[in-house]
Amino acid sequence: MSSPITSWEGATTYFTFADNPLAMAVCLAAAVGVFVYLNVSIIRHEKAVFDKHLSD
């Protein structure tokens, strides 16, 4: 269950996994992972295309 609430009556923080620190940590790690992967991907792309054009 991703919902931290069972009723809207008296609800405060209600985002997914708000009552599950481990699941929140996994989500945050995934978010950071996407960001890190973007940077790695760009560096690899640059290396590949620069090498290709420099060898032509």
Added chain:
Amino acid sequence: MTIETLQSTFEMHQAMNVEVFYWWCTAIMFMIHTGFLAYEIGASRVKNALTSGMKNILTLSVIIPTFYFFGWWIYNAFPNGLIPIDASEALPWSLSMGPDVEDMGTGIFFAAFALFGATTGSILSGAVIERIRLSAFLILAVILGSGVWILAGAWGWHPEGWLLTKLGYHDVGASGVVHAVAGFFALGVLMNLGARVGKYKDGVAMYIPPHNLPMSLIGLMMIIVGFFGFLGGCIIFNGGETGWTTIYGNPTNLSAFGFNTLMGFAGGVIGAYLTSREPFWTMSGGLAGIITVAAGLDLYYPGLTFALAASGGALMPLVGRQLEKLGVDDAVGAVAVHGFCGFYGVVLVGVIASGYPNVADLPNITFTGQLLGAIVMALVGFIPGYGISYLLKKFNALRVPPQVEVLGLDLVEIPAKPYPETVPAYKVVENTLEPGQEKLV
């Protein structure tokens, strides 16, 4: 309906009004980035047009999440200097950092500040077009947009920031904390990045014409539209009986900003026209004028604003050309527009508005406080900009290889063509003009 119910309903609507205000400020701030996108694509040669655009799009996309990861925390944790205070509620795993029925402030302020941060990244973006590696740029943009400027913001744009509490620092429209910081960061990067291939011949600066000057001019005008969101976001919309205040707590209102934003724009355009006669600088003068007066936007008489903005607009092209002569190839004049005018604007508050009180027992505005504040902003921008770009350069990770630069980055990196039915980008590998020839373009 009881008095209690009426009061509760009124308070709810007040809180909703606050949210609505910053929601639309944030939306309008996106126009800054629309403008930077057009401006930088237009300022590039055709062989680099899409690479410049891609860089600009990704700037937003990396600063927004990193501002969530750590930028918002930096703002809340470092008002005293470099030793953090407890700001655990601003960490990304805090329950405050997500949807909450009862919290109608955190998310909307986070959004506005994230867009301020993205603006700093876009300021850097234009200066370094046509030769920086995308990977290096994104690293620098994240450091600037989610780290450096917001540290300066914690010091000079926070109700408890040490520049305010010790020096009475006044910078309501972020001349220093956004523009000077980003402009001097860009200067540090440019010193390591070097000029574009063909920019200098025997030490003389060549003119590299923008491939689409009209697009750049329209982009600059879009940035002006976005500034209304930016400057609106600089005001605090308080609930209760307080009404509008600056971020320093002194009373102000949108009317004050309305007078002076428009007069700043007009003065800046006229000043830049008078010293340049050139459309790119003239349109940039609108930005320069607003940035020159932004720090004191709540205080100035509009006639004074106009004159000050004209001085900033007039000096800006001269500063840009002087930097060019010194070997700084700033493709869009970002250092002159944002760095110089931001610094100048903060100092002007000290010259003109010295003696104005701050609220409670905070020190008055002084010339010394403003001058020191401006120097702090310049150094907070320049030192990391220079230092990190120096490291990237040492690892050969800052700049594209010269052969790639001559071919054009679009041909090498981008699987698309900007104008497939007209001039192929790879046919235009060089386009520089001797000094004076630009008048014939």
